[in-house]
Amino acid sequence: MTTPRLTASGPARDARAVVLFLHGGSETSTAPARRGMAYLRMVPFVRAVASELHGRDVATWLLRYRVRGWNGSAEDPVVDGRWALHEARRRHPGAPVVLVGHSMGGRVALRLAGEPDVVGVCALAPWLEAGEPEPRPGAQVLIAHGAADRVTSPAASAVYAARIGASFVPVPGETHALLRRPLFWTRLVTGFVAEALGARSAAR
Template sequence: MNEQHDGAGLRGRVPDSPRGVVLLLHGGAESGRQRVAWWGLAPLRMVPFAMAIGSRTGHAVAVLRLKNRVRGWNGARRDPVHDARWALDRIRATLPGAPVVLVGHSMGGRVALHLAAEPDVVGVAALAPWVAGDVGRPRPGTALLLVHGTRDRITDPRRTAALADRLAASGVDVRHVSVDGGDHAMLRDAPLWQETVAGFVSELLLGRDRTS
């Protein structure tokens, strides 16, 4: 799939009759109207995750990366949320009824958590997420994976841990992974980040154990 809409873009592989879809959401900034390019650092940061998921799931799952129109969240505009909703609409039009797992980093993690209750979303993996007060209540049965490095200085791992505790206490299927010494860029222990996400996706969409 290679689609564009008003500056937003969607790229990736869609095999015949996939058993599910993974939508990867990149990071950004609190504010900024600068246009995003595919070769920018934030979109490129999601490429290794797409590759790890593809390697784990073979040709059974569609793996798509979203490029936002602009860099920032931009307050009430919530620009990346609109871009993600556009991508979900395209996925539903192309693959109606397919279960979707959202994988977001930083601002993309905030978007994924915001959209946790969207129809067809069965899982959310939020990586070093920007945790704010707009976390959506997931639909019953939706699984959440929260991963944060202990040395992150951009987003707060304590907020992620508190969110995991709060969601778990309310009955949500949430898994919290703390990466000892991990940084915001997910470069330290990169294979751990990538394989944790790939295992989560494989378990949800293919019913495979995360260690298989």
């Protein structure tokens, strides 16, 4: 796959808002990204947000990266995320965008928090490294992390959230897969998206 792919629902043009979902991956891999577990983990969130915002002319997009890995300085999924934001601006000019990412996708979402039209970022169990750059101000940011996560670091998420002034939600007993408390996670994501877009509407 030489270009990223979007699975889109909602208005094809001139939506009032776009919600872009970003799946996880691996630290290093140039293998093509497939609809594996990391990708499928985002599908219930996509469906829940689409149902919650039904009738509000909101487009929901699930991005599939070109390759599975972050790949060091190449930052391949960030490149793909910027491509998706360009598509959002092209198809839905002026529409506010909310990003929802899990694991590597959470890191991508935080890297894109300062991009034009991004009004909200919800990072779930993000993979964060020491020295992670701070996003430019403007977007509302929520980071949530399971306390029992052994894949990515809840402590790193808490420190990063404090450093950038983001909201942080620790989730006792939850692991990286976010499967022990599915209703909680669904409500967290749908509530954040609705709030971020509602705040944007009120500001207008």
